[in-house]
Amino acid sequence: EEVAKLLELKAQLGGDDGKHVFVLKTAKGTRDYNPKQMAIREKVFNTIISCFKRHGAETIDTPVFELKETLTGKYGEDSKLIYDLKDQGGELLSLRYDLTVPFARYLAMNKITNIKRYHIAKVYRRDNPAMTRGRYREFYQCDFDIAGQYDPMIPDAECLKIVHEILNELELGDFRIKVNDRRILDGMFAVCGVPDEKFRTICSTVDKLDKMSWEDVKNEMVNEKGLAPEVADQIGEYVSMQGGMDLAEKLLQDPKLSQSKQACAGLTDMKQLFSYLQLFRVTDKVVFDLSLARGLDYYTGVIYEAVLTQSGPAPAPPQQQNGAAGEEGVSVGSVAGGGRYDGLVGMFDPKGRKVPCVGVSIGIERVFSIMEQKAEASAEKVRTTETQVMVASAQKNLLEERLKLTAELWDAGIKAEVMYKKNPKLLSQLQHCEDTGIPLVAIIGEQELKDGVVKLRTVASREEMDVLRAELVEEIKKRTLQ
Amino acid sequence: EEVAKLLELKAQLGGDDGKHVFVLKTAKGTRDYNPKQMAIREKVFNTIISCFKRHGAETIDTPVFELKETLTGKYGEDSKLIYDLKDQGGELLSLRYDLTVPFARYLAMNKITNIKRYHIAKVYRRDNPAMTRGRYREFYQCDFDIAGQYDPMIPDAECLKIVHEILNELELGDFRIKVNDRRILDGMFAVCGVPDEKFRTICSTVDKLDKMSWEDVKNEMVNEKGLAPEVADQIGEYVSMQGGMDLAEKLLQDPKLSQSKQACAGLTDMKQLFSYLQLFRVTDKVVFDLSLARGLDYYTGVIYEAVLTQSGPAPAPPQQQNGAAGEEGVSVGSVAGGGRYDGLVGMFDPKGRKVPCVGVSIGIERVFSIMEQKAEASAEKVRTTETQVMVASAQKNLLEERLKLTAELWDAGIKAEVMYKKNPKLLSQLQHCEDTGIPLVAIIGEQELKDGVVKLRTVASREEMDVLRAELVEEIKKRTLQ
Incomplete structure (x- = not known):
């Protein structure tokens, strides 16, 4: 605690370069909530x-x-x-x-x-x-x-x-x-x-x-x-x-x-x-x-x-x-x-x-x-979002298709996320689901677009199933019902 | 507005009796939410x-x-x-x-x-x-x-x-x-x-x-x-x-x-x-x-x-x-x-x-x-509480019975109110329901207590029906389902 006080004092007085250094903290006795x-x-x-x-x-x-x-x-x-x-x-x-x-x-x-x-x-x-x-x-x-x-x-x-x-x-x-x-x-x-x-x-x-x-x-x-x-x-x-x-x-x-x-x-x-x-x-x-x-x-x-x-x-x-x-x-x-x-x-x-x-x-x-x-x-992880599905792709150049599908889901009241990258790796999209507890992934590729389907993946079991695009919203709702 | 300012000034300087009078207001630019x-x-x-x-x-x-x-x-x-x-x-x-x-x-x-x-x-x-x-x-x-x-x-x-x-x-x-x-x-x-x-x-x-x-x-x-x-x-x-x-x-x-x-x-x-x-x-x-x-x-x-x-x-x-x-x-x-x-x-x-x-x-x-x-x-009234049922009585000396029933309902997760009076009038209990939009009244009297029932009244239609006390919670839940 003494050391912390001294460091703070030093920071207030100025860093090694003699300039006034900004103290990055909340006011005494207060805290942020993460x-x-x-x-x-x-x-x-x-x-x-x-x-x-x-x-x-x-x-x-x-x-x-x-x-x-x-x-x-x-x-x-x-x-x-x-x-x-x-x-x-x-x-x-x-x-x-x-x-x-x-x-x-x-x-x-x-x-x-x-x-x-x-x-x-x-x-x-x-x-x-x-x-x-x-x-x-x-x-x-x-x-x-x-x-x-x-x-x-x-x-x-x-x-x-x-x-x-x-x-x-x-x-x-x-x-x-x-x-x-x-x-x-x-x-x-x-x-x-x-x-x-x-x-x-x-x-x-x-x-x-x-x-x-x-x-x-x-x-x-x-x-x-x-x-x-x-x-x-x-x-x-x-x-x-x-x-x-x-x-x-x-x-x-x-x-x-x-x-x-x-x-x-x-x-x-x-x-x-x-x-x-x-x-x-x-x-x-x-x-x-x-x-x-x-x-x-x-x-x-x-x-x-x-x-x-x-x-x-x-x-x-x-x-x-x-x-x-x-x-x-x-x-x-x-x-x-x-x-x-x-x-x-x-x-x-x-x-x-x-x-x-x-x-x-x-x-x-x-x-x-x-x-x-x-x-x-506790062993149980605290989820900080309620996202039901991640819209993902394994292929390149499908950003526009991913955004379009995501907007469809939002407009239907589904809680959906999509990565803000043109060509994200499928693994990093799946990893995000693991990290944040998103239960489902809606995967699209050239073939799925052609067939009018979406590959719906359950993150926990890794099972995948083709779902007709017109039935996707209902299927997600059914699977994420508490 | 000028008048309001003058009145405020007068209040600050003191009322008619010359004493400092407290100004009863919120800070400038702020308001309470009712x-x-x-x-x-x-x-x-x-x-x-x-x-x-x-x-x-x-x-x-x-x-x-x-x-x-x-x-x-x-x-x-x-x-x-x-x-x-x-x-x-x-x-x-x-x-x-x-x-x-x-x-x-x-x-x-x-x-x-x-x-x-x-x-x-x-x-x-x-x-x-x-x-x-x-x-x-x-x-x-x-x-x-x-x-x-x-x-x-x-x-x-x-x-x-x-x-x-x-x-x-x-x-x-x-x-x-x-x-x-x-x-x-x-x-x-x-x-x-x-x-x-x-x-x-x-x-x-x-x-x-x-x-x-x-x-x-x-x-x-x-x-x-x-x-x-x-x-x-x-x-x-x-x-x-x-x-x-x-x-x-x-x-x-x-x-x-x-x-x-x-x-x-x-x-x-x-x-x-x-x-x-x-x-x-x-x-x-x-x-x-x-x-x-x-x-x-x-x-x-x-x-x-x-x-x-x-x-x-x-x-x-x-x-x-x-x-x-x-x-x-x-x-x-x-x-x-x-x-x-x-x-x-x-x-x-x-x-x-x-x-x-x-x-x-x-x-x-x-x-x-x-x-x-x-x-x-709009004609529709804004409800400020979510109370489902009012526990009431038409007879005197039933405060303890009303409190007991109310606690039973609370413990079963029912949103319930009871009047804090020993012998409130039935009319004032019903009026409170009208005023605040409470949809149901659970009425008890000597007879109901003897029979093990509660008279359940729908405020809007004024219909009354005897419900077995053991079935009251389920009946209230059923009737207040959205």
């Missing part, structure tokens, strides 16, 4: 979009940049990671940090009070990403949100059902969905004696529990954020709790926590949520986990996060019907997260009208990384 | 991507921003329209201005010498767009390019074939594809007496002929760019010429133009191009037009641009087999453009190795505008 990666990406997107559509979602799109003030005050301590555009005269603009704030802005601007929508697009964060772990400064988010005033916890349960469906279908290995509620957290902070004005910052610290030990988290609470050690210890007791509906019931009886109205509201909703999750048959993967905090400021109720519990794809374990996850494996990273944010749209509405919202965001980049590793490990 | 627009966008993309895949293309993706110096010196006079990111410490970055320069950077960086790829993504230009005409500062480009050393004009002809296929399939009304060659333009400038160093700037002026009259263009050449009036007049004579292969042949005999080696090379290739276009059966729409210049610096050979010749969709006119277009209608805007750029990749390669490229970019925003207008005018 055709193979795109083929995998397309497959993943199709799975996710199918799920969103199965749940009746529409889709919208918003611009990649917003007015800077649209993003201001929405992301707490993470605001420093926002990319600003240069002031070139005109409005001050920033690249979107997520898809949730633009969604809320969209709802307020268009006075929409009911919508179930998904949005798949790139977002931007000036983080120092560990790109080996699939984290980038430019990355995709796949968001699904339900906006509207409804009976409690029904849309919330659907969001969790969607996470469950998607993670199952992608076959990424075992996973857990942790659930908590901002009101339970706030109630817990209150009864433990955290001053009101420190709720958000302490919440951010609790959020680090998935990356840091409790000792380090406590240390930050006490030494950096000025909490009394016994207050931190009380928090520590609560945030070690995990369970299912049973835990929510138990905590409703907790002498301290039950004194907080907020906490009770959160716990009652948590019970309700688990009852719907049972109907949706997804409680095997869902854990009520009091250590889950999520850093963003805008959450107001239920929050959740899905983590893979193994580093690689593996067979699913036997189903558990309660939410207990005592034997949970080592968490290797969050692949989905979300929650309820009932106040965000109101921040944009001139009259402060609220639109309750709940949503989930799929951490698709991490999914891409895993799928790419799987593809690497 | 679900209806997204449904149309999806349809257009599917048509275009199908065509690209039919021609055997792979796809890639690149980041939305590049190192600033990657874009420097590639766009001539348009460079001032590039969006820069704020220097927040680190690299100097700019938003991509098109997809071609990032593609060339990608090829050089990965030492790729052969690829046929498409790339659909947003690009950014700080233009003052006429948004009513479908022009924005953030807009999609759909690019198809062929890189590699091949026999002349074969990939070039395929690009034009693709434009022809796409514009036909989108049914936007009649169109013309204008073709020219940078070498013909340069040769023409040379024999007319334009000094070498003015070729590019005069080329930019000629490029304005589709928006300005010849008088205005001549005026700019003479008064702004310092050309002698008689030189301008000679250029004027050439740029009024239009035709097909015949014109290329005629100009090869032109006593003046034939003295330019460059022009002759371009004219010979133009003849070859038209011979391939004849094989591809697309000459009915292609015109060799010496006034076509295209502003970008990086073109080195063939250039082309497709324009719609009517303001709205209309039936196709009788086919003409030569390229003459004397009776061409009024051009209402470019919908595709491209050309050959053999030098661009070499600009990025440390050793200057060239990779010849030719490509085309579909002006998809203009296509969206037209399709939206068509959808507005």
Whole structure:
């Protein structure tokens, strides 16, 4: 890595000839997708979009940049990671940090009070990403949100059902969905004696529990954020709790926590949520986990996060019907997260009208990384085109005939390729088919043209058969039917 | 418009209560896509991507921003329209201005010498767009390019074939594809007496002929760019010429133009191009037009641009087999453009190795505008979801049963919705189906639950039929088969 840095520096300063040498790279924290990666990406997107559509979602799109003030005050301590555009005269603009704030802005601007929508697009964060772990400064988010005033916890349960469906279908290995509620957290902070004005910052610290030990988290609470050690210890007791509906019931009886109205509201909703999750048959993967905090400021109720519990794809374990996850494996990273944010749209509405919202965001980049590793490990080749047939010839001076036949096939809706050479070798035409997975070759020569036929060759079996030119399209369609 | 500006100003300065009021809008020149627009966008993309895949293309993706110096010196006079990111410490970055320069950077960086790829993504230009005409500062480009050393004009002809296929399939009304060659333009400038160093700037002026009259263009050449009036007049004579292969042949005999080696090379290739276009059966729409210049610096050979010749969709006119277009209608805007750029990749390669490229970019925003207008005018409703069935009830206290049935349907791959209310009215459940085009309703009540059936209602005909619950999935699939 040091060497790479030095080489880059050298390149920037100039090459051996002393001239400024252009640095050939993408911006820090970004990457290109090559055709193979795109083929995998397309497959993943199709799975996710199918799920969103199965749940009746529409889709919208918003611009990649917003007015800077649209993003201001929405992301707490993470605001420093926002990319600003240069002031070139005109409005001050920033690249979107997520898809949730633009969604809320969209709802307020268009006075929409009911919508179930998904949005798949790139977002931007000036983080120092560990790109080996699939984290980038430019990355995709796949968001699904339900906006509207409804009976409690029904849309919330659907969001969790969607996470469950998607993670199952992608076959990424075992996973857990942790659930908590901002009101339970706030109630817990209150009864433990955290001053009101420190709720958000302490919440951010609790959020680090998935990356840091409790000792380090406590240390930050006490030494950096000025909490009394016994207050931190009380928090520590609560945030070690995990369970299912049973835990929510138990905590409703907790002498301290039950004194907080907020906490009770959160716990009652948590019970309700688990009852719907049972109907949706997804409680095997869902854990009520009091250590889950999520850093963003805008959450107001239920929050959740899905983590893979193994580093690689593996067979699913036997189903558990309660939410207990005592034997949970080592968490290797969050692949989905979300929650309820009932106040965000109101921040944009001139009259402060609220639109309750709940949503989930799929951490698709991490999914891409895993799928790419799987593809690497697998023997099966990833095709990057869908070409059905290669129009070829073994003889010279047939370029025009090849082009004519290719155009006929295109016009009939057949996916066809032809080599851009006057006289390519048959071997190189066949080699291209082998390399890219094209299953058929349509070969023409003087004799075939005279006879009104085309020699149709199956690449895998090397079998060849004369097909009447008038029947070629039907024959190709028949043979390439899935 | 003045009023809108004043209102915005007032809002920025503060509302009636004197407080700073947040301006609820998207950035200048950008827009949101609502679900209806997204449904149309999806349809257009599917048509275009199908065509690209039919021609055997792979796809890639690149980041939305590049190192600033990657874009420097590639766009001539348009460079001032590039969006820069704020220097927040680190690299100097700019938003991509098109997809071609990032593609060339990608090829050089990965030492790729052969690829046929498409790339659909947003690009950014700080233009003052006429948004009513479908022009924005953030807009999609759909690019198809062929890189590699091949026999002349074969990939070039395929690009034009693709434009022809796409514009036909989108049914936007009649169109013309204008073709020219940078070498013909340069040769023409040379024999007319334009000094070498003015070729590019005069080329930019000629490029304005589709928006300005010849008088205005001549005026700019003479008064702004310092050309002698008689030189301008000679250029004027050439740029009024239009035709097909015949014109290329005629100009090869032109006593003046034939003295330019460059022009002759371009004219010979133009003849070859038209011979391939004849094989591809697309000459009915292609015109060799010496006034076509295209502003970008990086073109080195063939250039082309497709324009719609009517303001709205209309039936196709009788086919003409030569390229003459004397009776061409009024051009209402470019919908595709491209050309050959053999030098661009070499600009990025440390050793200057060239990779010849030719490509085309579909002006998809203009296509969206037209399709939206068509959808507005049409009686048929655009569906924004694909939901097959609504799970409903006429009775109270059946929320849990509705949720259970809905989850069963989701798990069977059926696209299903359910209302997030404990006791919704049947009428409002049916109304939702009418509003969003859901074709079926699965109704449950106490009796149905007891009998193990579901009442399946067809929304359009209002027919109802009891279906065994075990057979519901199959019945829904059967009824919603296209």
